[in-house]
Amino acid sequence: MSKTNKSFIHVPKPTLERLKRYYTYFLQLEAEYISSEELAEKFNIKPEQVRKDFTYVNITGKPKVGYHVPSLIKELGLLFGKEVLENIIIIGAGNLGSALAKYSGFEKLGVKVVAIFDNDPKKIGSFVGELAVLPLSAIERVVKRFKVKIGVICVPEESAQEAANLLVGVGIKAIWNFAPVPIDVPETVIVENQDISSGILTIKHILDKK
Missing domain, CATH: 1.10.10.10 (Winged helix-like DNA-binding domain superfamily/Winged helix DNA-binding domain)
Incomplete structure (x- = not known):
């Protein structure tokens, strides 16, 4: 083995x-x-x-x-499971969510973005790369159709927990959280927090020490 x-x-x-x-x-x-x-x-x-x-x-x-x-x-x-292609979805079609949706390097890592969602009527129906921005009401259908296990949160702080609840409710097993706030999920759900603010502060702190 x-x-x-x-x-x-x-x-x-x-x-x-x-x-x-x-x-x-x-x-x-x-x-x-x-x-x-x-x-x-x-x-x-x-x-x-x-x-x-x-x-x-x-x-x-x-x-x-x-x-x-x-x-x-x-x-x-x-x-790292690269041989198994994992479909992922993104909540939040702002600058960060859109950039992630268009990132061409994911498939080299065995990951494919299959949908992006937002609750802003002005964004719904517009395109991010080849993906149409879908309403939040379509998440469950997409998760079932594409057997999605991973969800990405790219929403403001005040909307992060609501987005997490939605993802957990449709059966998502792992969350990549870009919101600058912790989210509360069941222990069975994997969470990887990507705190951009914390990252840049760490870099600035290290630079100041040099």
Whole structure:
């Protein structure tokens, strides 16, 4: 059984975060091989940490050659479920939601945006890329038709919990939350908060210290 079988392996969160960064980097890399030293320099960590991280995937490096990049992409793709295409929906057709809906890199990660929703009558019926903005009343139908498990929240703070409730109510299993506020959902629902405000403040804080 491959070590990347998701039912078998448990990857610590810090390692998982690094593996995600490696994977994104590998997708852009033209080289066939890469050494742990090169990766360590790229991500400002120790080579020993890189080698330890790769013990969680079913591949080993070659002495004086390094790791085979296509094999790493394949194994990490299995780890992150890239081979299984997941349909996602977006609530909020503002600037951020529209940008995400038009992002061309999702399908490389095994994700496809199949619908975008809004409650603004002026936006409903307009197009974001190839997607027509749909009313919130159409969410349940779309989720069932496309077997959607992931919902993205790109609405103002005051509307975030309502959007979360709507997604949970139609059976969404995971939420990617871009609203600058925590949302309350059942423990069975996965939530990944993407706080843009917090991120930029962290960057500014680090810059101020330099």
